[in-house]
Amino acid sequence: MNKRILIVDDSFYMRTMLKNMLTDAGYEVVGEAANGAQALEMATATSPDLITLDVILPDNTGLDVLKSLRQIQPSAKVVMCSAVGQEVIVTEAIENGALAYIVKPFSEEKVLEIVGSALQGDASEQSA
């Protein structure tokens, strides 16, 4: 069965790009959330295998969303997405259970590599 992924990013452009990369690679993108509230709602509704989570979101910071996600969907693996400059938050995110992080702008190769190894469960503190 295809692994199921939820994308959380407030930029429509970024979501589209990630979705295309992941879908082309055979993953099933089960939802696209544009803010923290949507992310939690969709995570509950779709029980994804993996969530890509943007660090900066309009309603919550990605970090708060991460903490809530860990509570409601402990089995879901979380990969943080961020442009450079937010390393402090990313470090904190890894401490709070995020498996890896992808630095924007990302290459297709790196995204698939990180998502792939996160899903295999052997990824830790990876960066692109």
Added chain:
Amino acid sequence: MKTRDQEYRELFMAEALEYYDSMSRHLSELERNPNAGPSLNELFRLMHNLKANARAMGFNDLGEVAHHLETLFGLIRDQERTFSGPLTRVVFTGVDALGNMIRAVGANQPLPDATALLDNLDRLVRGEEPILDAEEAAESEEESNKKMELSDLVYIQVKKLDNLLNLVGELVIDRDRIMTLAQELDNPALLATAQHLFRISDDLQYSVMDARLVGVGVLLNKFPRVVRDVASAEGKEVELTLSGQDVQIDRNILQIITDALLHLVRNAVSHGLETTEQRLAAGKPVVGKLNLSALTERDDVLIQVRDDGRGINTEAVRRKAVERGLVSANTAATLDEKAVWAFLFEPGFSMAQKVTDISGRGVGLDVVKLALDSLGGQLRVESELGVGTTFTLVLPTSIAVKGALLVEVEERPYAVPLLHTDTVLSLHPGQISVVGGVLVTYFQEQSVPLVPLRQLLYDEGDGPLPFATRDDITGPQQVLVVNYNNRRLGLVVDRFIRQQNIVIKPLSKPLDTIDLFGGVTLLGSGQVCLVLDVPALTRLFLNKRP
């Protein structure tokens, strides 16, 4: 077919412009209140997104400026810098530069140089004073005694423009009155002054109308997102193309049709376009095409929503209309397809088999129709089964001043908005026949029923109109052919007066319940002239036809 790169580019542009608009808004909030937390957070987030998106697109300079501004807003948010002094000026320059860069990307031009700006942003981040451009600084110092620096742009509330336009409307009416008086008095000096007044108030009117115009793009550019969301919810592949974003239209008109257009677009994706399986089965390309375009036609603006989907099933609509009791089965069988399609705009009429999340929440195309009627616009539909459907919104460019044709009945003038008029005909008795008690003429290979406007306006009661006979026709008939909802109707009038721009004033209570009249206007002679409401006249005729 559109490549993915093109799609990304369009998405990037639409989102970047949206971000830029929000930035400007939050900056002005910050200017009023330098500690506005929510605005600072938003500016930080918008910069962050713009940076990431710009870098992904390879617009590195744009990304770099956004990155520096993001860092700076982070510092302001954490209260390590304050939004004051030279910092404010550099930030504004920075956001302006972002705007210019985004526009350059949109116009496929090289991005403007930002070295000096980046240097200043660097200094601010490091806590140093920015170096304001030597020339600019010198100039502003030199001129500081003479003038303040103000932007060339003024933001103005639409309400104020509305007020201005209303006043211009009043002025135009008085101008016409003075012009007529001057001609009557035949005083050369007065006449010359009146003519001058005529010209400048004309200029004034167009200047005010011009100030209210915006590009249709501000609305169209919001649709890539809508289409993508609806398409992905419906599991369909849709390629959206936009054109005519530069076509200018009154801002309030655009506002009024926003929901209507949203409805048409959602409808096109949900119901117009087929599922992937259906398209494959029909031998069509998997990706459905949707085109949103704006164009100018005479004085009107046309906005079209065109899909290459399944088209309207005319027979299904015909059956549904009979089921709903909108028309008798016998009459329905005689209607041509355009007349059948008109049922789609009846209140509550929906062809949807199931109510989906996205569209069809029991809301039909009648909503679209109502919005257009309120503007005096028109909705046209073209469709071919299996090939696609096109909805066309015909809109006036401006709200207040409308082109109208003045006609006379029983020595009273009436104004008919040009948007609803197709043509004027002068018919000899030989060109008119009688079919089922109704006068009919043939125009452009279509039979057009004729009715004396006098009968519609003067005959009392709800009873049907009298049977027409050949004896009613004596001499040539002046006919104004109006068009509403794809139905043509010929109004027989006593004479045509002239074509004129009119300012329509709504009827006030208790007269506003008379729906045959869309309002009233004053003619130059001071005479009150009623403005006919073509949709209401058409409905009245259909109800009363013998």
